[in-house]
Amino acid sequence: MLFNSYVFIFAFLPVVLIGYFALNKAANANISKLWLFACSLFFYSFWNINYLPLILLSIFVNFYLSNLLQVKEKDSTRKLLFWTGIGFNLGLLGFFKYADFFFYNVNFIFSTDLQYLRFLLPLGISFFTLQQVAYLVDVYEKIASKSKFIDYALFVSFFPQLIAGPIVHYSEMMPQFESKENKRFSSKSFSLGIYIFIVGLFKKVILADTFSEWANFGFAPDADLHFFHAWGTSLSYMFQLYFDFSGYSDMAIGLGHMMNIKLPENFNSPFKARNIVDFWSRWHITLTNFITTYVFTPLVRIMPKMSFGFMMLSSFLAMTVAGIWHGAGWTFVIYGMWHGAGIVCTHNIKRKKIKLPYWFSWFVTFNFVNLSFIMFRATEVSHAINMYKGMLGLNGISFPKGILSIDKIKSMGMEVSHYMTNDENMNLLLIIVGIIICLKSKNSMQIMKDFEPTPKLAFKASFMFVLCIFGLNKLSEFIYFNF
Amino acid sequence: MDKAQVMEKQTQILRDIFDSPELEVTEETSANDVDGWDSITHMQVIATLEKEFKIRFALGELQSLKNVGEMASLILKKI
Numbered sequence: 001m002l003f004n005s006y007v008f009i010f011a012f013l014p015v016v017l018i019g020y021f022a023l024n025k026a027a028n029a030n031i032s033k034l035w036l037f038a039c040s041l042f043f044y045s046f047w048n049i050n051y052l053p054l055i056l057l058s059i060f061v062n063f064y065l066s067n068l069l070q071v072k073e074k075d076s077t078r079k080l081l082f083w084t085g086i087g088f089n090l091g092l093l094g095f096f097k098y099a100d101f102f103f104y105n106v107n108f109i110f111s112t113d114l115q116y117l118r119f120l121l122p123l124g125i126s127f128f129t130l131q132q133v134a135y136l137v138d139v140y141e142k143i144a145s146k147s148k149f150i151d152y153a154l155f156v157s158f159f160p161q162l163i164a165g166p167i168v169h170y171s172e173m174m175p176q177f178e179s180k181e182n183k184r185f186s187s188k189s190f191s192l193g194i195y196i197f198i199v200g201l202f203k204k205v206i207l208a209d210t211f212s213e214w215a216n217f218g219f220a221p222d223a224d225l226h227f228f229h230a231w232g233t234s235l236s237y238m239f240q241l242y243f244d245f246s247g248y249s250d251m252a253i254g255l256g257h258m259m260n261i262k263l264p265e266n267f268n269s270p271f272k273a274r275n276i277v278d279f280w281s282r283w284h285i286t287l288t289n290f291i292t293t294y295v296f297t298p299l300v301r302i303m304p305k306m307s308f309g310f311m312m313l314s315s316f317l318a319m320t321v322a323g324i325w326h327g328a329g330w331t332f333v334i335y336g337m338w339h340g341a342g343i344v345c346t347h348n349i350k351r352k353k354i355k356l357p358y359w360f361s362w363f364v365t366f367n368f369v370n371l372s373f374i375m376f377r378a379t380e381v382s383h384a385i386n387m388y389k390g391m392l393g394l395n396g397i398s399f400p401k402g403i404l405s406i407d408k409i410k411s412m413g414m415e416v417s418h419y420m421t422n423d424e425n426m427n428l429l430l431i432i433v434g435i436i437i438c439l440k441s442k443n444s445m446q447i448m449k450d451f452e453p454t455p456k457l458a459f460k461a462s463f464m465f466v467l468c469i470f471g472l473n474k475l476s477e478f479i480y481f482n483f
Numbered sequence: 484m485d486k487a488q489v490m491e492k493q494t495q496i497l498r499d500i501f502d503s504p505e506l507e508v509t510e511e512t513s514a515n516d517v518d519g520w521d522s523i524t525h526m527q528v529i530a531t532l533e534k535e536f537k538i539r540f541a542l543g544e545l546q547s548l549k550n551v552g553e554m555a556s557l558i559l560k561k562i
Contacts, residue, residue: 141541292522293546306530311523
């Protein structure tokens with residue numbers, strides 16, 4: 001189920017909330033948690049029920065193994081259990097997400113003809129796998145206390161963050177599910193939740209979906225990528241991705257607040273970053289934290305010695321893993337290595353104590369990220385290269401009317417979109433709006449900090465909400481659902 | 484060893500790593516307050532502390548170490 005759909009906003013959500021608070025009052029806490037768990041599974045299955053057994057299996061196996069880990073004392077037994085768990089999680093992810101990519105490479109290198117599995121990627125598998133791996137590691141290292149099944153199941157499946165994050169750590173979620181205080185309806189938290197949800201909805205429906213028209217057009221296989229179009233397309237995608245994903249995170253955080261559950265922040269004005277290390281401390285923060293803790297650190301520890309060079313190697317490898325986590329394809333491998341290289345450069349510049357002018361470092365970082373997103377978006381490496389060529393002006397620097405000519409669009413049987421006929425002025429205007437929003441306006445975290453419910457704010461939120469509701473009839477998926 | 488002694492050693496280690504002999508360290512000092520305290524130097528800090536106190540931090544503990552005070556309490560628990 002999508003957050004930006006009528007069925008979610010007007011049917012699912014009200015039923016979940018009323019049921020949750022009613023059960024909190026009438027029944028014991030476990031019943032209301034069970035209710036949330038059931039609702040989350042319904043939310044998950046609404047899309048495709050075939051993968052419901054998969055997520056349930058993942059929850060049961062992980063819970064069972066971690067419980068065994070809690071009680072066993074012998075080191076060798078614990079080690080075996082731990083690696084069984086890691087193997088199970090990575091195996092599940094590998095089988096459903098990476099098998100075909102592996103076969104593709106084997107076929108390519110050895111000229112074999114392995115059959116592809118062609119699975120539809122199970123929704124949210126990358127996210128719920130990470131969260132459970134973190135739990136398993138912490139149980140193994142004896143810093144996670146024993147949990148009740150319902151708390152664990154809810155930590156993994158809690159519908160606001162189930163499908164695309166923020167990636168949550170059990171240590172920040174389970175105490176919140178346990179807390180009696182949180183069970184009581186709080187009008188302040190609820191109104192904050194509604195407001196942040198609307199902000200996120202607005203980012204998604206009004207901003208991201210508008211940019212996406214431009215981005216999709218430019219990334220179409222036969223798009224004619226002249227200089228301006230290529231830049232317009234790549235910048236449009238950059239803003240689409242940000243508003244799409246941060247909008248989703250805001251909605252998730254808002255939904256959490258409606259139920260008195262605080263989800264961690266995931267974005268903090270990433271396009272203000274002035275180097276790549278800074279960028280990753282602002283972009284998809286919960287992923288950065290996971291990668292730092294559970295990939296980078298163990299890598300540093302297994303290196304022969306703790307030198308600057310080996311730490312750089314660990315950073316680079318960790319970012320490559322982060323890239324591959326996003327998807328099975330060479331574009332994602334390159335995307336990860338790209339940012340790994342960016343991080344290595346940043347640390348070297350810092351180490352040499354080179355001070356770069358403020359706007360220069362911002363400009364370089366902004367473009368570095370923009371260029372990397374092209375690799376991220378492209379379906380094949382060659383498509384990305386074609387876009388780079390366009391941006392360098394190698395495909396010509398003319399100023400055509402639209403990305404494809406109107407006749408061509410019609411001949412392909414597609415409708416001519418309002419924006420496309422209005423040539424690139426509209427696109428340019430939108431990009432300027434995007435830049436202003438990203439650099440000058442308050443981000444959602446600041447909005448939440450300063451939140452004070454007033455009639456004026458209620459009016460503003462209602463206005464935004466109505467705009468979004470009108471925009472909902474064109475349903476679109478979130479980009480991060482594919483990961 | 485008490486907390487003050489742990490803090491004293493911590494301060495010395497931080498001053499060495501960040502190459503700033505004047506660095507003022509209190510319980511509230513966090514990575515944000517110290518110029519150059521990023522993921523790389525954090526690893527150096529952790530490794531040096533582990534060696535100094537002959538302890539080992541769990542992976543899940545490293546990110547939640549918000550400030551020097553919390554770090555000192557954790558070290559005390561481990562030695």
